[in-house]
Amino acid sequence: MRESMRRAGVREVDPPRGAPDGGFWIRDPDGHYVNIRPESPQEPLADPPLATNSPGHIQRQVVRGSPERTLHAAPRKLGHVLLFTPDVDRQIDFYTRILGLRLSDRVKSLIAFMRCTTDHHNLAFLTSKGPGFHHASFQVGSVDEIALGATRMRDSGWQMGWGSAAT
Numbered sequence: 254m255r256e257s258m259r260r261a262g263v264r265e266v267d268p269p270r271g272a273p274d275g276g277f278w279i280r281d282p283d284g285h286y287v288n289i290r291p292e293s294p295q296e297p298l299a300d301p302p303l304a305t306n307s308p309g310h311i312q313r314q315v316v317r318g319s320p321e322r323t324l325h326a327a328p329r330k331l332g333h334v335l336l337f338t339p340d341v342d343r344q345i346d347f348y349t350r351i352l353g354l355r356l357s358d359r360v361k362s363l364i365a366f367m368r369c370t371t372d373h374h375n376l377a378f379l380t381s382k383g384p385g386f387h388h389a390s391f392q393v394g395s396v397d398e399i400a401l402g403a404t405r406m407r408d409s410g411w412q413m414g415w416g417s418a419a420t
Contacts, residue, residue: 254289255277255289257351258279258289258351261350261351263279263351264279265277265278265279266278266279266280266286268286268288269286272286272288273288275288275290276288276289276290276291277289277290281344281347281348282340282343282344282347283336283338283339283340283344283384284384285336285384287352289352300394300395303395304316324397324398324401326393326394326397326398326399326401326402326405327393327398328391328392328393329391329392329393329394330391330392331375331389331390331391331392332372332375332389332390332391332392333372333374333375333376333377333389333390334375334376334377334386334388334389334390335376335377335378335379335387335388335389336376336377336378336379336384336385336386336387337378337379337380337381337383337384337385337386337387338378338379338380338381338384339380339381339382339383339384341359341362341363341364341365341378341379341380342362344365344378345359345365345367345378348367348376349367352369353369354367354368354369354375354376355367355368355369357373357374358373358374362380363379363380364377364378364379364380365377365378
């Protein structure tokens with residue numbers, strides 16, 4: 254991969270302060286740091302099936318239907334990252350031609366979804382006046398863990414706001 258970067262004229266850069274060890278760092282055309290490193294292709298273990306009741310199928314009796322608030326919800330893996338960019342086509346070219354990602358889907362020049370796994374997308378680019386970070390999505394074990402995470406955030410003082418997170 255280093256040789257491929259060199260041939261493409263992409264140079265290595267020093268890692269950002271506090272970055273994890275391993276791999277090497279480059280910057281994409283918008284200036285975003287990119288860490289090139291080997292990673293395990295292992296998927297997280299699946300949760301056991303939920304015990305739910307439906308007509309004629311009683312699987313859960315006298316058992317709370319939702320988890321206790323004390324259950325620790327934690328991300329299992331990074332699902333995707335969405336970045337703002339002033340030039341979606343330039344980013345598609347860089348990430349496909351230089352880094353080997355594949356284009357999964359796009360809406361004209363508004364948004365592009367790219368992948369490096371079998372997921373629909375691991376990276377997306379949304380047209381904007383300038384580059385930036387929009388959001389990251391993490392895989393958790395269940396919809397209950399999403400609610401538990403939101404409750405933990407609220408209990409820690411996070412307040413929802415439109416356009417930015419208020420702390």
